[in-house]
Amino acid sequence: MQVVMSSCARAEGxxxxxxxxxxxxxxxxxxxxxKRRLADADYPDELDAADQWPYGSPLSDVxxxxxxxxxxxxxxxxxxxxxxxxxxxxxxxxxGFGDVDVHFVWQKSGKPNAIPLLFCHxxxxxxxxxxxxxxxxxxxxxxxxxxxxxxxxxxNFGFSQRISxxxxxxxxxxxxxxxxxxxxxxxxxxxxGGDWGFYVTRIMGVLYPDHVLASHINMIxxxxxxxxxxxxxxxxxxxxxxxxxxxxxxxxSDWFQNEGSGYRNLQGTKxxxxxxxxxxxxxxxxxxxxxxxxxxxxxxxxxxxxxxxWVSIYWFSTAGPNAHIRIYYEAAHNSTPEVPSRRRxxxxxxRVKLGLAHFPKELTVVPRIWGRTLGSxxxxxxxxxxxxxxxWERPDVIAGxxxxxxxxxxxxxxxxxxxxxx
Numbered sequence: 001m002q003v004v005m006s007s008c009a010r011a012e013g014x015x016x017x018x019x020x021x022x023x024x025x026x027x028x029x030x031x032x033x034x035k036r037r038l039a040d041a042d043y044p045d046e047l048d049a050a051d052q053w054p055y056g057s058p059l060s061d062v063x064x065x066x067x068x069x070x071x072x073x074x075x076x077x078x079x080x081x082x083x084x085x086x087x088x089x090x091x092x093x094x095x096g097f098g099d100v101d102v103h104f105v106w107q108k109s110g111k112p113n114a115i116p117l118l119f120c121h122x123x124x125x126x127x128x129x130x131x132x133x134x135x136x137x138x139x140x141x142x143x144x145x146x147x148x149x150x151x152x153x154x155x156n157f158g159f160s161q162r163i164s165x166x167x168x169x170x171x172x173x174x175x176x177x178x179x180x181x182x183x184x185x186x187x188x189x190x191x192x193g194g195d196w197g198f199y200v201t202r203i204m205g206v207l208y209p210d211h212v213l214a215s216h217i218n219m220i221x222x223x224x225x226x227x228x229x230x231x232x233x234x235x236x237x238x239x240x241x242x243x244x245x246x247x248x249x250x251x252x253s254d255w256f257q258n259e260g261s262g263y264r265n266l267q268g269t270k271x272x273x274x275x276x277x278x279x280x281x282x283x284x285x286x287x288x289x290x291x292x293x294x295x296x297x298x299x300x301x302x303x304x305x306x307x308x309x310w311v312s313i314y315w316f317s318t319a320g321p322n323a324h325i326r327i328y329y330e331a332a333h334n335s336t337p338e339v340p341s342r343r344r345x346x347x348x349x350x351r352v353k354l355g356l357a358h359f360p361k362e363l364t365v366v367p368r369i370w371g372r373t374l375g376s377x378x379x380x381x382x383x384x385x386x387x388x389x390x391x392w393e394r395p396d397v398i399a400g401x402x403x404x405x406x407x408x409x410x411x412x413x414x415x416x417x418x419x420x421x422x
Contacts, residue, residue: 038069069282088104127153128313161318198221201215209350218398222373236369245382246367
């Protein structure tokens with residue numbers, strides 16, 4: 001396999017291992033095993049209700065999807081399409097965990113003034129979420145910036161390595177992503193993320209403020225300002241009524257807390273027990289993820305093959321179909337002085353310029369003034385449609401926000417030194 005070297009040396013020493021082009025190649029035996037499991041699946045009954053969604057993924061939907069997964073879905077065609085992306089792998093040294101083999105998409109613009117962008121997915125997403133924004137951000141025009149985009153599969157996800165040692169928490173995920181950027185020659189860069197991508201990129205800003213110059217987030221986990229921490233914002237908050245959109249957003253947040261967050265408690269407390277279902281049953285994994293794809297989007301018109309592609313990336317994951325949920329437990333049970341809890345991501349972060357994208361069907365939809373407790377907000381967009389998987393549902397917004405943040409006249413223009421100082 002040909003070795004592709006970055007044009008720049010790593011800022012803090014030589015690269016541990018050169019990035020290597022990578023092809024996704026699921027063995028035929030794994031495909032046949034999946035089909036056998038699907039053919040032998042047993043299904044639960046369901047109540048005689050006009051609307052099944054309040055109870056979870058409807059039987060008719062799951063059965064239809066499972067049957068297509070077994071008989072009609074063409075993984076090889078999907079795999080070939082995924083392999084048209086610029087896929088790479090390299091080993092990243094993580095303190096206390098040794099070398100971690102990381103898969104990532106790396107679209108290089110070839111422009112010396114390109115802005116290095118770390119795109120970080122969440123759960124139940126994957127690196128595939130970057131696919132729709134790649135063509136929108138990869139090429140410069142006279143009035144729009146261009147980006148070098150790096151989108152890793154987080155460890156335990158997609159085609160990155162499984163972590164078997166306990167304690168791989170937010171600090172380690174942030175370290176992995178940061179060292180990947182350094183190894184690729186980007187000592188100064190910007191980030192974009194939602195879901196766990198929100199937490200990972202925010203903690204990157206906490207740990208590496210000399211390197212993370214700006215961040216854009218599309219899941220805004222923020223708390224109301226208090227007089228002890230943000231007295232000016234707290235005063236504004238106390239006298240400013242919520243808009244109708246903000247009131248609806250708080251209703252959406254209440255819905256998620258009361259009706260949609262049970263998965264989080266299970267994955268964050270006893271992931272091993274839940275893992276038996278995912279390791280043994282592709283239908284269980286399908287139903288679990290399908291529910292989120294439907295409930296967490298803003299009436300996005302999922303095709304069956306889109307859904308099966310997302311779920312297949314989990315089923316065929318290098319780490320196995322159950323490792324992905326461990327991030328919830330590890331993030332909640334491994335405190336460090338710098339990251340005492342994942343709530344640290346929802347507190348003020350110094351020196352990192354911040355862009356916010358508000359969507360009406362996000363899991364938590366907070367008033368605008370809450371978002372300003374996160375740091376130096378230099379850009380915001382309010383969008384009348386969109387949900388949790390913003391880069392997939394509204395790639396136009398995510399790409400547009402990034403272009404407006406970094407274009408000439410934008411609040412982050414020229415924030416990243418040309419050629420990263422090399």
